[in-house]
Amino acid sequence: MIRTDYFWSKILKKNFVPLLFSFAFAGLVAYQTRTEDDRTWSIYKADNESTSYSKLSQINTENVTQLQPAWTFALKDMKEGARSGSSECNPIIVDGVMYATSAKHWVYAVNAETGEKIWSFDPFDGAEGGGVSRGVTYYEEGNVKRILVTGGDKLFALDTKTGKPISSFGKSGFVNLNVGLRDNPETISVIPTSPGIVFKNLLIMGAEVSELYGAQPGYIRAYNCITGKLEWTFHTIPLPGEPGYETWPKDAYKYAGGVNDWSGMSLDLKRGIVFLALGSPSYDYYGADRTGKNLYGNSVVALDAATGKYIWHYQTIHHDLWDYDLPAPPNLVTVKRDGRDLDAVAQITKHGFVFVFNRETGEPLFPIEERKVPVSHIPGEQFWPTQPFPLKPKPFARQLFREQDLTHYSQVGHDSLVKKYRSMRYEGLFTPPDLKGTLMLPGSRGGAEWGGAAYDPATSVLFVKSNDSPEIESMQKMDEEKEAQNQTVFEQGKSVYMTYCATCHGKDKNGDEPNYPSLVSLKSRMTKEAALDKIKKGGGKMPAFASIIKGEEKGIIAFLYEKEQNSLKATKLETMQTKAGADKYLNLTAYGHFRDIDGNPALTPPWGTLSAINLSTGDYEWQVPLGNNEKLQEKGGPETGQEGSAGPIVTAGGLIFISGTNDKKLRAFDKSTGKLLWQTILPGVANATACTYMAGGKQYVALSVGGNKENPSGFIMAFKLP
Numbered sequence: 001m002i003r004t005d006y007f008w009s010k011i012l013k014k015n016f017v018p019l020l021f022s023f024a025f026a027g028l029v030a031y032q033t034r035t036e037d038d039r040t041w042s043i044y045k046a047d048n049e050s051t052s053y054s055k056l057s058q059i060n061t062e063n064v065t066q067l068q069p070a071w072t073f074a075l076k077d078m079k080e081g082a083r084s085g086s087s088e089c090n091p092i093i094v095d096g097v098m099y100a101t102s103a104k105h106w107v108y109a110v111n112a113e114t115g116e117k118i119w120s121f122d123p124f125d126g127a128e129g130g131g132v133s134r135g136v137t138y139y140e141e142g143n144v145k146r147i148l149v150t151g152g153d154k155l156f157a158l159d160t161k162t163g164k165p166i167s168s169f170g171k172s173g174f175v176n177l178n179v180g181l182r183d184n185p186e187t188i189s190v191i192p193t194s195p196g197i198v199f200k201n202l203l204i205m206g207a208e209v210s211e212l213y214g215a216q217p218g219y220i221r222a223y224n225c226i227t228g229k230l231e232w233t234f235h236t237i238p239l240p241g242e243p244g245y246e247t248w249p250k251d252a253y254k255y256a257g258g259v260n261d262w263s264g265m266s267l268d269l270k271r272g273i274v275f276l277a278l279g280s281p282s283y284d285y286y287g288a289d290r291t292g293k294n295l296y297g298n299s300v301v302a303l304d305a306a307t308g309k310y311i312w313h314y315q316t317i318h319h320d321l322w323d324y325d326l327p328a329p330p331n332l333v334t335v336k337r338d339g340r341d342l343d344a345v346a347q348i349t350k351h352g353f354v355f356v357f358n359r360e361t362g363e364p365l366f367p368i369e370e371r372k373v374p375v376s377h378i379p380g381e382q383f384w385p386t387q388p389f390p391l392k393p394k395p396f397a398r399q400l401f402r403e404q405d406l407t408h409y410s411q412v413g414h415d416s417l418v419k420k421y422r423s424m425r426y427e428g429l430f431t432p433p434d435l436k437g438t439l440m441l442p443g444s445r446g447g448a449e450w451g452g453a454a455y456d457p458a459t460s461v462l463f464v465k466s467n468d469s470p471e472i473e474s475m476q477k478m479d480e481e482k483e484a485q486n487q488t489v490f491e492q493g494k495s496v497y498m499t500y501c502a503t504c505h506g507k508d509k510n511g512d513e514p515n516y517p518s519l520v521s522l523k524s525r526m527t528k529e530a531a532l533d534k535i536k537k538g539g540g541k542m543p544a545f546a547s548i549i550k551g552e553e554k555g556i557i558a559f560l561y562e563k564e565q566n567s568l569k570a571t572k573l574e575t576m577q578t579k580a581g582a583d584k585y586l587n588l589t590a591y592g593h594f595r596d597i598d599g600n601p602a603l604t605p606p607w608g609t610l611s612a613i614n615l616s617t618g619d620y621e622w623q624v625p626l627g628n629n630e631k632l633q634e635k636g637g638p639e640t641g642q643e644g645s646a647g648p649i650v651t652a653g654g655l656i657f658i659s660g661t662n663d664k665k666l667r668a669f670d671k672s673t674g675k676l677l678w679q680t681i682l683p684g685v686a687n688a689t690a691c692t693y694m695a696g697g698k699q700y701v702a703l704s705v706g707g708n709k710e711n712p713s714g715f716i717m718a719f720k721l722p
Contacts, residue, residue: 041691042094044135044195045452045647049332050266052454052649054692058699060653063721064668064678070700070720071115075713077104077122083517084707085714086687088193088450088645090135091702093693097160099147100704101133103714107149109163112702113695115718119163123151128530132193132208134264134450134688139198139225148203148225150192153177155205155223170228177207180230181216182254188216189536194264194329194450197274199305201225204274206261211323212545213584215282217253218260222308232308236260236278236296243310244295256290258282259297263450264329267305268343268359274305275332275345279325280317284444285433285473285587288380293318300330300347300355302362312362316349318384321376321432322473323444323590324350328452328647332359335460336616346455346615348448348464351429352397353390356615366392366618373430378475380583387430392618396611397447397466398603399429401439405604409632413596420594421602424472433473433587441603443471444591451647451660451689456671460616463656463671465626466609467643470602474589490563493555500545504591509560523561532557600632606641608661610648612674622674627661647689657701659686666690666703666719683715684708 045052059067078085085103092099098112109118123129129152136149138160146166147158155177157169165173177192178185196205202222209216220234236259237252238245248256258281266275281290281297298317303310317324331346335356343359356365369389376383403421408414425431426439446467454463487495498507504516511518522531532553535545549556557563594602601607605625612621627642646660655677656669664685668678684706692701702718 039094041693042092042138043197044090044092044137044264045329045689046649046691048197048267048269049455050264050329050452051331051333051457052452052647052689053456054649054651056651056692056694056699057653058694059651059655059692059701059721061655061670061677064653064655066721067668067678067680067701067719068722069680070698070718072718073108073110073115073117073716074711075102075104075106075108075707075715076711077102077106077120078707078713080712082707082712084684084709084712086685086706087704087714088132088134088688089704090689091691091704091716092135092138093691093695094138094160096695098693098702098716099136099138099160100716101135101149102704103707104130105133105151107136107147107151107158107163108716109147109160110716112693112700112718113698115716119161121149121156121158121163121165123149123154123156128526128533130534131191134194137195137198137203139203141201141225144226146225148196148198150177150205153189153191155192155203155228157225157228168227175223175228175230177205180221180233181219183216190216193262196223197265197267198225199267199269199272199274202231202305204265204267204305206263206265206276208262209257209260209282210545211258211280211282211284213283214255215257217257218262218279220261220276220303220308222305234301234303234308234310236301237281238295244313247293247295249289249291252290256281256294258284259294262325263327263452266329266332266345268332271360272305273311273359274303275330276301276303277326277328277330277347280320280323283584283586284323285321285475285590286378286381286585287319287321288382289582290319291382293384294320298324298326300326300345300357300362302345302359314355314357314362314364316347316353316355316388317351318387319382321381321383322351322430322440326350327446327449331453331455331462333455333460333462333615334457335365337365344615346453346462348396348453348462350444350447350449351442352395352399352447352466354393354396354462354464354613354615355388355390356618364390366390374427374432376432377425377434378432378585381432383432393613393615393620396464396609396613396623397442398468399441401426401441401470401603406602407596407600407604409596409600410598413598413600416597417602420472433475433585435475435477438473438475439470439594440473441470442467443469443593445469445471445643445645449645449647451645454648454650454656455615456650458652459671460614461621461671462613462615463648463650464611464613465644465647465658465660466611468603468605468607468609468641469643470594471592472589472594473587475585476588478584478586489555490558491555492552493557493559496549496552496556497559499586499588519560528557528561531560605632606638608641608643610656610658610669610674612671621672624669624674624676626658626667627663627665629663644687646687649690649692651692657690657692659688659690659703661685666701680719682717683711 625641644660
């Protein structure tokens with residue numbers, strides 16, 4: 001038997017100095033490698049360019065089948081019995097520490113190798129809080145390191161080691177984001193959902209605003225990362241004298257809202273250009289008070305990142321009437337043109353197109369045609385007569401719904417679909433909202449969604465998750481002075497609910513999980529005060545209803561909490577805020593699904609796809625269904641595909657990882673062929689884009705996972721090779 005103590009003592013005595021030097025050198029190399037590898041996913045969607053690409057290849061097409069759980073971090077920030085949370089967070093990893101937000105909007109620092117909690121931060125300080133959060137932003141300059149994150153209408157700067165607010169930032173560690181917009185900060189609520197992006201010492205941010213009448217404008221703002229000072233503002237609804245002002249009515253800047261960047265942005269650090277993906281003007285489905293093209297609604301906009309000065313724009317929808325927000329950050333890509341590399345911007349859309357532009361000039365790299373679109377029949381609406389159609393790449397989502405595309409799960413169900421289909425107005429893509437009801441494909445949920453696309457720089461291929469989910473627009477005129485003299489407060493609340501809420505949450509309040517929660521037994525899960533705050537401020541797919549329920553708070557709470565008050569009579573309903581004297585129409589079925597009487601999808605599958613598009617040629621490499629509803633899958637037939645909002649990531653190991661479908665699976669595909677190589681079932685729906693990183697010499701794939709009955713708060717899960 002070899003005596004190891006004797007063996008090592010002889011070696012060390014003979015070779016002490018060289019070994020000491022070797023160990024020191026190896027340690028330095030290991031530290032440098034760790035620092036580099038641990039920064040491979042230190043920004044939302046991987047990098048400033050929003051590529052969702054990783055150069056890591058330890059996990060690859062040859063060994064991905066061996067992938068297994070590495071650790072699971074169970075979040076515990078929701079009350080027992082609460083509705084299962086749905087986190088949309090894309091975690092970031094810096095020097096071995098993962099930073100993430102939960103469905104409750106708490107911030108966590110976790111050991112990226114072990115999943116052990118380091119610290120947590122509650123931005124609501126014990127209050128109900130919540131709302132959509134897709135992650136955090138990391139800032140470092142010299143010895144200054146901090147996490148920048150929003151909670152409600154506040155922007156916080158947190159110490160990376162402790163998670164505590166940095167008192168010198170803003171006012172006692174936070175900035176009030178309501179300050180600096182158009183209206184009184186005491187009466188508005190601006191709630192960002194996607195992380196901002198850092199340019200030098202600036203945090204550039206968009207925001208989530210209401211999509212109803214009375215919404216705030218979605219100005220883009222840059223804050224000093226050290227002090228929290230507001231450094232510049234770009235007016236997405238131009239003020240007098242600014243470019244684009246002429247595309248609105250004279251005083252629209254005083255009352256029009258929306259045109260916000262809620263999905264994130266990308267940054268060309270070398271050129272100092274930040275690229276925005278802007279949403280639609282409000283109100284989304286009726287624009288009589290916003291005649292014109294409405295710049296910079298639905299536009300890709302390039303700004304000087306240092307100053308916020310305008311460089312170029314391209315508008316993908318003129319005078320939007322379909323809620324076709326640009327749903328994801330622009331991908332900064334490089335394509336081949338005449339044998340040379342050309343830096344470009346690729347923007348995916350809800351209505352199924354990819355627009356590709358020269359990064360410096362905004363010139364389209366594929367032809368785009370302005371085509372006539374159907375005429376609006378709603379009184380007062382001045383629709384825009386043409387819309388842009390890229391000739392390449394071809395649409396990645398279906399844009400035509402024929403009667404033969406209706407499903408046939410039962411004769412009764414099919415007959416109900418045929419009857420509904422024939423009763424509506426439908427003239428293909430861009431059929432405007434109509435009082436008789438309009439069929440809409442793609443719907444307001446896409447096509448593409450906020451998870452965005454992933455870009456592979458080795459092949460110039462863009463990978464896009466898409467939904468084929470039609471919906472119905474049901475327009476109704478809102479009476480300016482609707483009297484409710486004979487209604488109780490409870491009945492008034494019920495009327496408000498049936499008008500504005502029943503489409504998503506159901507006439508019986510049972511909801512449509514996981515997207516739209518059941519409101520049955522709401523009183524056991526949420527206080528009245530918290531529910532009212534949520535209704536006013538909105539969150540997720542739910543817009544803010546503060547202006548809608550003004551004066552009717554008691555009624556909606558009475559109805560939701562089943563407290564009928566027959567003795568108390570209601571007063572007249574308050575009116576929505578918009579241009580004085582303008583008529584108001586609402587889409588009563590916004591974000592709803594077109595289904596048969598049994599709840600089955602109206603459109604034949606696939607309902608979700610994953611596409612690979614070569615951006616140099618504009619041609620498709622492949623397209624496959626993504627997700628599966630086993631109950632509705634034809635025996636022996638292809639998978640059905642499913643709707644989902646999470647996006648793909650792509651790696652140098654030849655893999656695409658993607659989750660987000662209701663079958664609760666995380667999947668890995670071969671990026672070259674679209675072949676499914678590996679999949680695993682998660683404890684909840686992972687409605688979030690994954691990430692990948694190195695820690696302790698191992699490559700991990702990690703993602704946020706929604707809650708379940710046992711743990712409504714949800715999880716963060718990581719996978720690695722044995």
